[in-house]
Amino acid sequence: MSVLVTGAAGFIGMHVCLALLKAGAEVIGVDDMNAYYTPRLKEARLARLNARKGFTFMAGDIADRQAMEHIGRAHGASVSSVVHLAAQAGVRHSLADPFAYVQSNLVGHMVILELCRHHLPALTHLVYASSSSVYGGNEKVPFAVGDPVECPVSLYAATKRCDELLSQSYASLYGIPQTGLRFFTVYGPWGRPDMAYWRFAAAIRRNRPIRLYNQGRMRRDFTYVDDIVEGVLQALARPPTSLPVPHRLYNLGHADPVELRTFVRLLEAALGQSARIELAPMQPGDVETTMADIEATRRDLDWQPRTDLATGLDRFVAWFDAEAALTASVDADPA
Numbered sequence: 001m002s003v004l005v006t007g008a009a010g011f012i013g014m015h016v017c018l019a020l021l022k023a024g025a026e027v028i029g030v031d032d033m034n035a036y037y038t039p040r041l042k043e044a045r046l047a048r049l050n051a052r053k054g055f056t057f058m059a060g061d062i063a064d065r066q067a068m069e070h071i072g073r074a075h076g077a078s079v080s081s082v083v084h085l086a087a088q089a090g091v092r093h094s095l096a097d098p099f100a101y102v103q104s105n106l107v108g109h110m111v112i113l114e115l116c117r118h119h120l121p122a123l124t125h126l127v128y129a130s131s132s133s134v135y136g137g138n139e140k141v142p143f144a145v146g147d148p149v150e151c152p153v154s155l156y157a158a159t160k161r162c163d164e165l166l167s168q169s170y171a172s173l174y175g176i177p178q179t180g181l182r183f184f185t186v187y188g189p190w191g192r193p194d195m196a197y198w199r200f201a202a203a204i205r206r207n208r209p210i211r212l213y214n215q216g217r218m219r220r221d222f223t224y225v226d227d228i229v230e231g232v233l234q235a236l237a238r239p240p241t242s243l244p245v246p247h248r249l250y251n252l253g254h255a256d257p258v259e260l261r262t263f264v265r266l267l268e269a270a271l272g273q274s275a276r277i278e279l280a281p282m283q284p285g286d287v288e289t290t291m292a293d294i295e296a297t298r299r300d301l302d303w304q305p306r307t308d309l310a311t312g313l314d315r316f317v318a319w320f321d322a323e324a325a326l327t328a329s330v331d332a333d334p335a
Ligand SMILES: NC(=O)c1ccc[n+]([C@@H]2O[C@H](COP(=O)([O-])OP(=O)(O)OC[C@H]3O[C@@H](n4cnc5c(N)ncnc54)[C@H](O)[C@@H]3O)[C@@H](O)[C@H]2O)c1
Pocket: 006, 007, 008, 009, 010, 011, 012, 013, 030, 031, 032, 033, 034, 042, 060, 061, 062, 063, 084, 085, 086, 087, 088, 089, 090, 103, 104, 108, 129, 130, 131, 132, 182, 183, 184, 185, 186, 187, 192
């Protein structure tokens, strides 16, 4: 049997695929290799996966019903679980290109649900990525899964919350066992060049200034990618089949938020270089603090974040420098 992973050439997708392959699974990876950030980085991740035994890549857009049905006909009988990570990520980009979010996150999520319903007869579990952004501007911290999530402050967050509701309806209507995981600011090697830790590292290395929004007073619950991968695998092994509606949501976050200024100090230490800091006002769509309540995740998924921020940033920087030919060539947005 095999695991279908969408967004396989993405940051978290590559790490999830590597962990599944290491555990002996057959993996079918799907990705459209779009140019939201440089496809060269996605190709480099994919090259690592293609070098592993047990990995099959299918290029395709998850919002393209025919393309997904083709994958269903070709491989569906062997798929026992799906890890659905493909999405248009990033909060700020949703101001510039809203329809990319509707297409990948709403239409794409629906197409994956229909794929599960019609073409994957042996499916036991669909695990999909949601986001801490669904908590919007909630002031009560830490954010718990039972907290209100009716007030998203970005389109990205709205699409992720919609995905949770679409999944709830498909679990209720068709009994498809599903787990949605709300990831909190994931960072690490092979990461995303649109995220602050990468943009800051690139800028500091080139002695360019970095801009700290909300005067650097934002607090983020930075979560190391290996911890996220472990959470995905722990969830995957525990389909919620005993519930009347087999759908559950969990937070995957470090549960120890750090102010951006502290984060920059740790990054400076990892890089061995000082930052030139510009303070800027809050950006539309951003939230001030994120912090995960992970009691339920610990209890039900036996999951525990292990990597502190200093260690995680050291590993990120070691990778960033070791892959300098790749990372220096990525045209990171101005920080
Ligand atoms: N990285 C984080 O901090 C974070 C936080 C919360 C949630 N998430 C969610 O986790 C998932 C993975 O995020 P990531 O950080 O690895 O992002 P990523 O952009 O690196 O990975 C997503 C991958 O999906 C692919 N993709 C996008 N739209 C597609 C489509 N229509 N068809 C096929 N492939 C498509 C992209 O090419 C990319 O390779 C996403 O669902 C994201 O919303 C990430």
